[in-house]
Amino acid sequence: MTQQPKIPRATAKRLPIYYRYLTFLHDAGTNRISSAELSDAIKFDAATIRRDFSYFGALGKRGYGYDVKALLDFFANVLDQDSLINVALIGAGNLGQALMNFNFHQSSNMRISAAFDVDESRAGTILAGVPIYAMTDLKEQMTAQRINIAILTVPQEVAQDITDQLVDAGVKGILNFTPLRVTVPTDVRVQNVDLTNELQTLVYFIDNYGSITTGL
Amino acid sequence: MTQQPKIPRATAKRLPIYYRYLTFLHDAGTNRISSAELSDAIKFDAATIRRDFSYFGALGKRGYGYDVKALLDFFANVLDQDSLINVALIGAGNLGQALMNFNFHQSSNMRISAAFDVDESRAGTILAGVPIYAMTDLKEQMTAQRINIAILTVPQEVAQDITDQLVDAGVKGILNFTPLRVTVPTDVRVQNVDLTNELQTLVYFIDNYGSITTGL
DNA sequence: TTCACTTTGTGAACTTTTGCATAACCATTA
DNA sequence: TAATGGTTATGCAAAAGTTCACAAAGTGAA
Numbered sequence: 001m002t003q004q005p006k007i008p009r010a011t012a013k014r015l016p017i018y019y020r021y022l023t024f025l026h027d028a029g030t031n032r033i034s035s036a037e038l039s040d041a042i043k044f045d046a047a048t049i050r051r052d053f054s055y056f057g058a059l060g061k062r063g064y065g066y067d068v069k070a071l072l073d074f075f076a077n078v079l080d081q082d083s084l085i086n087v088a089l090i091g092a093g094n095l096g097q098a099l100m101n102f103n104f105h106q107s108s109n110m111r112i113s114a115a116f117d118v119d120e121s122r123a124g125t126i127l128a129g130v131p132i133y134a135m136t137d138l139k140e141q142m143t144a145q146r147i148n149i150a151i152l153t154v155p156q157e158v159a160q161d162i163t164d165q166l167v168d169a170g171v172k173g174i175l176n177f178t179p180l181r182v183t184v185p186t187d188v189r190v191q192n193v194d195l196t197n198e199l200q201t202l203v204y205f206i207d208n209y210g211s212i213t214t215g216l
Numbered sequence: 217m218t219q220q221p222k223i224p225r226a227t228a229k230r231l232p233i234y235y236r237y238l239t240f241l242h243d244a245g246t247n248r249i250s251s252a253e254l255s256d257a258i259k260f261d262a263a264t265i266r267r268d269f270s271y272f273g274a275l276g277k278r279g280y281g282y283d284v285k286a287l288l289d290f291f292a293n294v295l296d297q298d299s300l301i302n303v304a305l306i307g308a309g310n311l312g313q314a315l316m317n318f319n320f321h322q323s324s325n326m327r328i329s330a331a332f333d334v335d336e337s338r339a340g341t342i343l344a345g346v347p348i349y350a351m352t353d354l355k356e357q358m359t360a361q362r363i364n365i366a367i368l369t370v371p372q373e374v375a376q377d378i379t380d381q382l383v384d385a386g387v388k389g390i391l392n393f394t395p396l397r398v399t400v401p402t403d404v405r406v407q408n409v410d411l412t413n414e415l416q417t418l419v420y421f422i423d424n425y426g427s428i429t430t431g432l
Numbered sequence: 433t434t435c436a437c438t439t440t441g442t443g444a445a446c447t448t449t450t451g452c453a454t455a456a457c458c459a460t461t462a
Numbered sequence: 463t464a465a466t467g468g469t470t471a472t473g474c475a476a477a478a479g480t481t482c483a484c485a486a487a488g489t490g491a492a
Binding site for chain 1: 223225228229231232233235236257258259295296301303310311313314315317318320323324326364365367388389390391395397399405407409410411412413414415416417418419420421422423424425
Binding site: 224225226262263264267277278280 | 448449450451452453457459460
């Protein structure tokens with residue numbers, strides 16, 4: 001509900017990648033960078049990078065490139081990096097626990113601040129620094145902690161049911177690790193991460209095409 | 217190196233999803249399915265589904281739909297589901313171990329059959345049914361076991377170095393969980409899975425656009 | 433200041449992907 | 463057998479995304 005006129009979806013998906021690499025450059029003390037150098041590092045075509053940036057205005061200088069600090073500050077604002085975003089994790093199984101240990105907060109403004117699990121005996125404990133709640137407390141906790149993003153790492157069989165509960169609890173975004181393609185109202189966004197699919201796609205491409213980076 | 221004339225990339229990425237849902241339908245005893253019903257379940261536009269299928273020929277029957285068994289058999293062949301594909305995992309940390317437990321084999325023809333880790337003390341042990349090797353044995357084992365696909369879950373700092381080793385060991389596909397966008401020869405395919413990026417993209421979309429499923 | 437060089441920003445062409453809309457076709461029932 | 467209804471396959475067009483290629487503009491050195 002903020003923002004510029006309208007950024008193409010494909011561009012939007014690249015923004016966090018730009019942001020991360022700019023952070024790296026800044027930490028390394030680099031002051032300037034050209035679209036060609038960026039292209040080498042992050043593997044997007046230089047013209048694509050320039051066009052992406054140009055959607056936000058003329059951020060570079062001809063004959064010079066882009067000022068790292070200025071660009072970083074700009075994108076920090078675009079991506080709202082100042083505010084800390086709390087995210088809930090549903091399903092503290094293998095993958096769920098790995099994600100809790102993953103520490104998103106290290107490289108972004110997000111962190112898993114609450115986890116929920118069906119196993120009631122876990123409620124009240126803390127895993128990887130994240131408090132575990134019972135599923136029955138979902139709506140209450142989500143509301144109280146004002147969380148509107150959830151990471152879904154539950155068994156496929158209960159994915160839709162829990163999704164419905166999440167929607168009921170006011171969630172607006174779901175990062176879905178389930179292979180089930182859940183149904184949600186139009187004002188809720190689902191981002192699917194399908195690990196088996198990624199692997200199978202990779203295999204298919206290797207067998208039928210040849211080479212070159214894909215994904216993202 | 218098998219296959220049809222040339223399937224669009226976007227279609228190729230959807231194939232495993234079709235395959236999985238067809239498996240589900242078949243297991244459930246469903247004999248026929250229309251593109252409209254498929255669309256409901258997997259959230260791709262019905263016309264997109266029909267067009268995807270049509271790249272492989274006329275697989276459906278007008279006025280009837282698609283025969284689940286026939287379609288399943290067809291895609292099993294396209295995706296080479298008969299042969300078991302062994303995959304190596306590099307970096308048995310949090311995420312790596314979670315992926316070992318994930319058991320790709322349950323829902324696909326792939327399995328992690330070897331894992332490698334810098335921690336030499338782990339070499340020789342078995343984790344989640346997967347034998348762990350020392351990094352120094354990489355090339356030898358990859359060659360011996362004829363593995364040409366690797367899942368990369370190592371710290372960013374060593375990602376490029378290990379990627380080079382993988383390439384040297386003959387790997388043709390890398391599922392890269394590292395945020396580093398690694399450099400590889402053109403005959404090697406990299407599929408990036410960037411968890412932080414997925415979350416940040418989700419947040420950006422929620423804040424700046426509104427709703428509807430993305431990803432895959 | 434001048435000039436050679438670098439690099440952006442962007443029009444335009446191109447490629448890829450999606451989706452509409454409908455003719456053709458098949459299933460099914462009477 | 464004929465009529466009804468459902469569903470595919472696909473021509474076409476629009477939308478989205480990528481890349482070329484170059485004028486414009488600024489850099490940096492002499």
